Amino acid sequence: MSLFKVYARALRYLGAYKLRVSLVIIANIVLAAITIAEPILFGRIIDAISGKGEVKPILFMWAGFAVFNTIAFVLVAREADRLAHGRRATLLTEAFGRIISMPLSWHHQRGTSNALHTLLRACETLFGLWLEFMRNHLATAVAIVILIPTAMSMDLRLSGVLVVLGVAYWLIGRLVMSRTKDGQASVENHYHSVFSHVSDSISNVSVLHSYNRIEAETKALKSFAERLLQAQYPVLDWWALAGAMNRMASTIAMMIILVIGTLMVQSGELRIGDVIAFIGFANLLISRLDQMRQFATQIFEARSKLQDFYSLEDSVREREEPAGNSDIADVKGEVEFRNVSFRFGNTAHGLHNVSFTAKAGQTVAIVGPTGSGKTTMINLLQRVYDPDSGQILVDGHDTTKITRKSLRRYIATVFQDAGLLNRSISDNIRLGREGASDEDMRRAAEAAAAADFIETREDQYDTHVGERGNKLSGGERQRVAIARAILKDAPILVLDEATSALDVETENRVKAAIDNLRQNRTTFIIAHRLSTVREADKVLFLDGGRVVEEGSFEELSHSNGRFAALLRASGILTDEEVRKAHTTEAA
Template identity: 30%
Template sequence: MNYKAYGLQKEQVIFFQASDLNINKEYQTTYLILTREHLIVGEQHKTLQVSLKNIESIKIEELFAHSCLVAVTNEKEIPLVYYSRAYVSEFAEFKKAFNRFLATNVWQIKQIFSLYCPKCQTPLLDRKIKCSQCLKKTHIFLRLLALTKPYKGKIVCLILATVFTVAAQMGPPYISKLIIDNCISGTNVNLLHFYILLMLGCGILLLLSKLVSSCLTSWLSARLAADLRAQLHYVLQRVQMRFYHHRESGEIIGRVMNDTGQLQRFLINGVPYLLVNSLSFVAIAIILISIDYQLALLVCLPVPFLIGGGRWFWNRLVPLFHKSNTRISALYSLLNESIYGVKVVKSFSLEKRRNKQFKTDNEKFFSIRCQINYTFAGFNETMFWIMSLGVTAVWLFGTERIVAGDPSLTLGDLLAFIGYIWLFYGPLQWFTSIMNSSTNAFASAERIFSILDEEQETYKVEDNTYLPKVQGEICFRDVRFSYDKGQEVIKGISFHIMPGEMIGLVGKSGAGKSTIMNLICHLYKIDSGQVIIDGNDLQQINIEQLRQSLGIVPQESFLFNSSIFENIRCSRPQASFQDVVRAAKAANAHDFIVNKENGYDTLIGEKGSRLSGGEKQRIAIARAILHDPPILIFDEATSSVDSQTEKSIQEAIANLVKGRTTIAIAHRLATLRHASRLFVIDDGKIVEKGSHEELIKTQGRYASLVKAQEENNQLRSKTNFIRG
């Protein structure tokens, strides 16, 4: 930034932040400059200057696909700078740091990585990912190489096998030349058997070395991919929850499976190809020049066309492949919806519409596949034709020289040349595709490394406090938290829960109740304030121990695709069958389990698809009972079940909460009447606190919620009565 353009000296500037929109919302770099006295907005020709003395705070106004940073003064609100979504994090951090600066006069701001490559300005998929266009392949290659360290013995064998493969490939054309020149055209027929043995030897060497190198490459590539997958899975279990916030599960699974697959394919096909062909290329070039340098020059003539043609075709093919992937994924998702949503499709008679849509998408996919196949066919035939031009030229000039009686070229030389030409040209046509796949493989590796480098939860830090036994005292002190930068969802919450208390969290959807639960579980780091468990700051407590002390029953419990027994026992893997049965009985789940054909061995299907909502919840409660934690968390545990099942679950919960700190969220307020205290949450703040009776007496927010719900229940029972 040019400070002088705004009449400033460098030393006057505390901080500046660029934005991509000017005040007229045109794409133009605009700077927001902070000095000791002013906040300055600098556009190309004009500046806006606001004295810090007049600013009470700054805030962010969220607009459609862009935002505005607004200065709040005692008189009015001044729009300072507009910015697109690309700068959301930067300005959220700026807002936080600036408001702190106003209060403390200390400037401190967290560094945010740009969403554009600083070198080529290409938009990046993720702030922490390096630009794939400017990727330094050597750095990634060295990191990949480091992964092979435990297998260096095998790597050495692979290199040796490659050298033998090349040597064995070079032999036969040269031996053919010797047979023709010495045995057929010459007089030394005795050497024929020796040459044939040599040729057989070359064949056997080629077979063995190829077998060894194929086995080694397959093993090494599969091993490296498996190592990477395992490392990725390990890291994915330990990264902070924020990592999952803006990533689709498909994208993450894609990185674990597709990117490792892409890398594996390159290691299997690309690396041996590059090794063998680079060595062969040099070896053949030397042999051709040593036989006849003039013909060797002729051989080189089509090379630029082969490389250029290959490049041209691949540049055409790559977008077609991407289009084909997009089309097939559209087909997949349509098919997926048609299968999973078959009931909806049938009940609303959507079959015709869905069929039409599928047909249209299917035709689009067909047309792309045809284009790919035509381009491929054109590519292969054209490349073959270019190669045959080289061969024809060698035949023409070679034969003319032999017929003219040139002693420097024999018939054997000519036939050896022809043999080597195919070995020489063959790899060239695929050279661009290999370079392309190497670029993709390096991009995959980079993406894999970006996950491996992701910040992980600190499970065991040296100075982590290991609590002798968690009692269940929970304290929030002015806790603030936002999932997305700039959008605070918990706005300075404070409370103190004593061990054994039952607390109900009440409030409308989106008020921040579940977020409080997430913060107690330390699934996210808070922005400011303190969460204290048994007198110790949550940041200092060993995460593993903390989570072992928590039992969570969420609104929709996640069950693994295994038996009921395994699903209950997963909270305490060393529990006996009797322990599991006791937990299931306490959760009112035992009766329905034993009535199933396979009892506790019943497989529950993907996400528990073979169980009803109430059954799933009771298994989740049994799991929590078996876990036997000092702190229990219920997040709308009974919201998705009927009244009869709810009663049964409530009984199970009553068995569970005795003597434990319990925090429960429930929309049906009647279920929280027995809570020691209720916290009414609204817009990220606690607006009321007290027991049911106390809150009813105060006639505040809670009382009106209870009244509204009672009216609703009465209306419902009347409707049911009318329906009969």
């Protein structure tokens, strides 16, 4: 993407404040015109003084312009600051909302830390561009456009020096950009590496402490930072060289203007005031060209950051739900998988031609070895992913034709990782149902056997759980998560190893609460503890992404198949019980 396209797209975000930005643009044009008038008026003052003419009117006009220019600049800068700060805040909120609403599959592919880093750096970069556009960029461009014709109307020869100076700045900028394009892109990649390493290390700090990896991770970060600097230094060297070349060009241009101006004054072709005006023009042009150089540097450095952000936003729009998807309502809870297949990328992992039906109110246990597709099946139900082929129906509705938001309104999930936010216990439980009363929230906690430990805390339900719930024990975190699902009161319940972090006594209490919760709800239980699936209406045994056995607990435990073998390996079923079952069936 060219620099112009990057910049133009950045400015389009200001369209949210069209009227206010338009007023700032008009003010910048006026200020630029006044800036050009000042050197001319100063030259007239010098001519009036040297010719012993009337000075006061021109002097007052010049002073009036200066005062107006100062006041107007402050007001424009103030409004520009407010606009840029306000737009940054709204963009951060808007982009955050769009990104966080993306399917989990998108987040898994993109990487959370990468998306976060891209968003934060882009917001700061766009803020800088918006601020400079409204403060300097526009005024600089307008000043240069007005300055050159004004200078030419006074004298073509001196104006030619200014034009050559402008061309020199442009050529130097083009040279440096072509030399540093790849280097700046490499710098951005290194920034991502540094941020990802920091984010990854901090989110797993307990593991680093446990394995004494603090020094090693710090050393690794130092290595990433050194590679960043190695990529950054050559870019900085080129821009430093550009600054030196620009300064040399401006000094030479000023000397030429002084020499030519002196000769022309001596020959009577120009007045002293005209030379003074041209010197003012030269100083003004040099300062504006320096601003343009800084602007070009700013855009050049911003390009990689903004291209990443633009790609992020485009990918978000591409993955947004079709406009035609409708909301589902009054879900009873019947779920059907009809020849569903799904693969992760080019791997064989996923599901293959899975079909089954769960009637409303039934409990379905999903068991099988690690990697057999149990969690994938539940993720497909909740539209974390969409099937490659086949259909998933809820109350007869194809889930790909209904909105994720409305579908998930009727599904309550208790994850193996409780997934608590760094907020109060009350806030975490209320995630289940926004606006729930204190009484409903406390009743849910009691049903999940969480009230006992909560009420022993000093702040009780206002206790903050810490990052990912690290101020609570594993069992406490799980009970809060179960309370959240109970409060949601959805017709479809998903328990992904919901009692895995609980001790035996607490598990029995929570199991009783879950048994009550399961009444009249379609429940899917992903379990490694096979004792938790004994009361399931249907058991699905998955292996390699396929349903290899299906039936009730009793049927499969007596079938001498894979499920029965797993029960024996777990000590839940003995070989003698299997033989008795077969003898009974034979009789």
